[in-house]
Amino acid sequence: MKVFNSDVIIVGSGIAGLMAAELLSFHKNVIIITKSDVSHSNSMMAQGGIAAVIDQEDDWRDHFLDTLRAGCHYNNEDVTELLVKQGATMIEKLETLGVQFDKGKDGTYLLGQEGAHLKRRILHAGGDATGKELTTRLITRVKQHVTIHDHTDARDLMVENGQCYGVVCLDKYQQPVRYFAPHVVLATGGAGQLYSVTSNHSTITGDGMALAYRAGARLADMEFVQFHPTMLVKNGRGAGLVSEAVRGEGARLVTEDGQLLMEGKHELGDLAPRDVVARVIFQRILKNEKVFLDIRSIHDFQKKFPSVSSLCVKAGIQLENGLIPIAPGAHFMMGGVETNAQGKTSLDGLYAIGEVANTGVHGANRLASNSLLEGVVFANELARTILHTEETVRQTKVMPIVCQDMSTVQELPTINEIQEIMSKWVGIVRTKENLLKAIRWFEKYKSLIQSNQYYQISSEQHVIRNMLTIGYLIAASALCRKESRGSHYRIDYPLSSDHCLLQTVFCSIHKGEPYVLNKKGFVSNFVI
Numbered sequence: 071m072k073v074f075n076s077d078v079i080i081v082g083s084g085i086a087g088l089m090a091a092e093l094l095s096f097h098k099n100v101i102i103i104t105k106s107d108v109s110h111s112n113s114m115m116a117q118g119g120i121a122a123v124i125d126q127e128d129d130w131r132d133h134f135l136d137t138l139r140a141g142c143h144y145n146n147e148d149v150t151e152l153l154v155k156q157g158a159t160m161i162e163k164l165e166t167l168g169v170q171f172d173k174g175k176d177g178t179y180l181l182g183q184e185g186a187h188l189k190r191r192i193l194h195a196g197g198d199a200t201g202k203e204l205t206t207r208l209i210t211r212v213k214q215h216v217t218i219h220d221h222t223d224a225r226d227l228m229v230e231n232g233q234c235y236g237v238v239c240l241d242k243y244q245q246p247v248r249y250f251a252p253h254v255v256l257a258t259g260g261a262g263q264l265y266s267v268t269s270n271h272s273t274i275t276g277d278g279m280a281l282a283y284r285a286g287a288r289l290a291d292m293e294f295v296q297f298h299p300t301m302l303v304k305n306g307r308g309a310g311l312v313s314e315a316v317r318g319e320g321a322r323l324v325t326e327d328g329q330l331l332m333e334g335k336h337e338l339g340d341l342a343p344r345d346v347v348a349r350v351i352f353q354r355i356l357k358n359e360k361v362f363l364d365i366r367s368i369h370d371f372q373k374k375f376p377s378v379s380s381l382c383v384k385a386g387i388q389l390e391n392g393l394i395p396i397a398p399g400a401h402f403m404m405g406g407v408e409t410n411a412q413g414k415t416s417l418d419g420l421y422a423i424g425e426v427a428n429t430g431v432h433g434a435n436r437l438a439s440n441s442l443l444e445g446v447v448f449a450n451e452l453a454r455t456i457l458h459t460e461e462t463v464r465q466t467k468v469m470p471i472v473c474q475d476m477s478t479v480q481e482l483p484t485i486n487e488i489q490e491i492m493s494k495w496v497g498i499v500r501t502k503e504n505l506l507k508a509i510r511w512f513e514k515y516k517s518l519i520q521s522n523q524y525y526q527i528s529s530e531q532h533v534i535r536n537m538l539t540i541g542y543l544i545a546a547s548a549l550c551r552k553e554s555r556g557s558h559y560r561i562d563y564p565l566s567s568d569h570c571l572l573q574t575v576f577c578s579i580h581k582g583e584p585y586v587l588n589k590k591g592f593v594s595n596f597v598i
Contacts, residue, residue: 072247076101076217077238078456079251080276081224083202084111086424087257088208088230088450092167095215097457100161101249102218105529108209109481112425113445114258115271116201117313117377119192120446121439122157124179128189137440140186140343141404141433144557147393149411150587151429153440155574156447161193164446169207171195179313184314184438186343192439198313198377217488222247223529224277225287226522227254227420234420240529247410254417257449259296261540265359265400265497266489269298269311275533279424279504282407283539284522288416291405292426292540293547296557297498299347300363301399302381308399310381312363314438317341319374320367323351324393326360345435345557348398352498355397368393378380397548398498402441403558404432412421413452421456423448434556482515483531486539496545501562506550514543 077098080087091100098245098364123130133154138145165171172180172194182192195203212218213335221242228248236250240477262270280487283289299321300312317340323331335340335350351361367369372389407422409415409429415422424445431444463534491511495504512519519539528534555562 071512072241072245074101074247074249076249076251076269078253078255079249080255080257081237081281082257082259082424083108083209083218083220084257084259084424084445085205085208086208086386086449087255087444088113088205089446090255090257090423090452091216092208093450093453094456094483095504097210098190101218101251102212102216102513103222103224103237103249104218104220105223108218108220109219110271110273112262112269112271112274113201113442114205115269115311115529116442117198117311118184118315118439119185119194119203120161120442121184121191121199121437122161122175122193123154123191124161124193125181125189125191126156128191130157132189132193133157133187134187136187137431137437138433140435140437140556141431142158142435143170143433144555145433146430149429150190150413150433152451153431153444153447157443160443160446164204164207167207167211169195171206172197181343182315183315183318184349185341185414185438186338187341187439192315192318192371194315197373200373202377204442207522211479212219218427223532224258224530227281229417229420232286233418237281253459254420255413255452256420256422256426256586257424258426258431260403260406260412261537261544262400262402263485264488264492264537264541264544265300265398265472267303267399268307269308269399269401271303275537276403277533277536278422279403280539282415282417282420282422282426283508283543284402285417285420286475288419288545289406290335290408291434291547292403292431292543293558294404294432294434294556295400296344296402296404297352297398298397298401299344299346300394300396301360302378302385302387303395304385304387305399308397309385310378311399311401312378312381312394313375314344316363316365316368316375316378321403322367323347323396324362324365325354326362343435343556344401344438345559349559351398359392360517361396361514363396364391364393391567397560402432402436404428404434404436405544411448411451412455414455415446418449420450423452434558482518482531482534483538485537488541489548490542492541496541498559500548500558500560500570502549502560505545508545509542509549512538513544516542519522 181190183190256278261276262268302309377539406428414423495508
């Protein structure tokens with residue numbers, strides 16, 4: 071069996087993991103593990119940009135308040151303040167790493183505006199290819215200093231007495247490998263592929279959250295799944311993301327007969343928070359109506375939005391008509407592995423950054439373009455923490471991995487079946503009845519979900535196991551929250567005018583069993 075020892079193991083290759091590797095690599099031995107190619111991540115696909123207070127007419131307090139409003143005041147305010155205050159500093163740091171943000175002829179940043187931002191503060195690189203520009207630049211740098219093991223499947227974390235000390239993997243040849251390190255960092259992204267229509271890369275299946283759950287780490291706010299309002303659709307399936315920046319430049323949501331969809335629905339109209347816009351579109355689609363983005367008011371659309379234009383051409387959409395067919399799709403997880411501002415989880419030696427983590431900065435609904443910002447800010451915080459942490463040398467024995475035969479587990483569902491269950495019963499609009507249907511379906515696989523045994527299974531079976539785990543946790547958490555807030559909409563608990571001020575229970579997940587944790591910290595067993 072192969073064994074690797076390192077100072078830091080990073081699982082995942084999105085912007086958070088790459089940024090952490092870059093900042094740590096000059097002082098620590100770092101290995102990146104990624105289950106596909108290093109360039110395959112949601113970060114690479116991010117179109118909108120990165121939010122930061124750069125303009126003299128802007129202020130971190132404005133960005134802070136916009137973030138809280140979008141998050142329905144469920145945010146961790148201290149960590150949110152840290153996030154927005156670090157924006158300008160991180161832009162400077164990215165530029166020193168070679169990232170070139172779009173600027174006008176006078177040398178000033180071209181700042182865009184997106185949903186729920188009251189000011190123009192979105193920086194772009196390469197037009198609508200910001201994520202690609204940032205990620206590509208970081209990959210180029212990281213490859214010079216960091217060992218990257220791609221096509222390596224992280225199967226489980228190694229934990230003893232509440233301390234994580236490594237990762238069990240299968241390499242590209244399907245051979246078992248163990249990685250030992252005093253610092254293990256999860257940077258695996260979210261779980262968008264649990265749904266039929268999603269903006270997420272095909273590899274984003276909730277793996278890091280499932281690893282942490284099986285290891286006994288605490289997860290929180292799993293019910294909060296953001297649906298992006300404007301996924302390009304073709305024949306009922308997602309065909310790519312249409313950036314919110316398109317609406318920021320003047321595109322309007324319209325019905326097939328030309329009716330302005332968001333007229334009178336919200337004071338910000340087409341730039342209302344994503345959860346609001348997604349629900350309005352969803353209600354029309356339920357009535358078998360089609361919804362479009364009207365882009366006819368945007369001058370030089372193809373020049374301003376080359377990535378979106380390319381998606382449309384690939385899907386056979388005629389841009390000359392000025393109408394792009396759209397529908398909501400799973401986009402971002404606000405919940406995840408519970409961490410502090412430095413990425414520390416409830417297990418010693420285990421960290422989480424980026425979308426896999428739940429720091430509380432996004433509350434119940436992420437503000438547009440705060441995700442790339444989150445990735446670099448908390449990668450920076452993590453790196454500083456690790457560099458100032460005294461490492462305890464741990465004696466480890468390389469014990470053989472005892473794998474359970476897969477025949478002991480009942481036949482697994484397909485990925486499509488899981489997606490259908492999640493989309494139908496744990497989607498944009500939820501009810502107790504439907505959530506219970508989903509939970510009972512997932513409970514058929516409870517022994518596999520809650521087991522911490524190693525299984526001799528294929529990569530696809532491993533992905534299905536992870537998807538079953540996270541699907542169950544999302545459904546159980548959604549049943550816990552008896553209110554509508556942000557991205558979590560319960561039709562049996564309608565939104566009230568003061569819903570953003572409610573301070574009710576939220577659901578955390580720990581060691582294989584759901585718990586309800588209220589604001590005073592009282593924990594009680596959750597019974598379905």
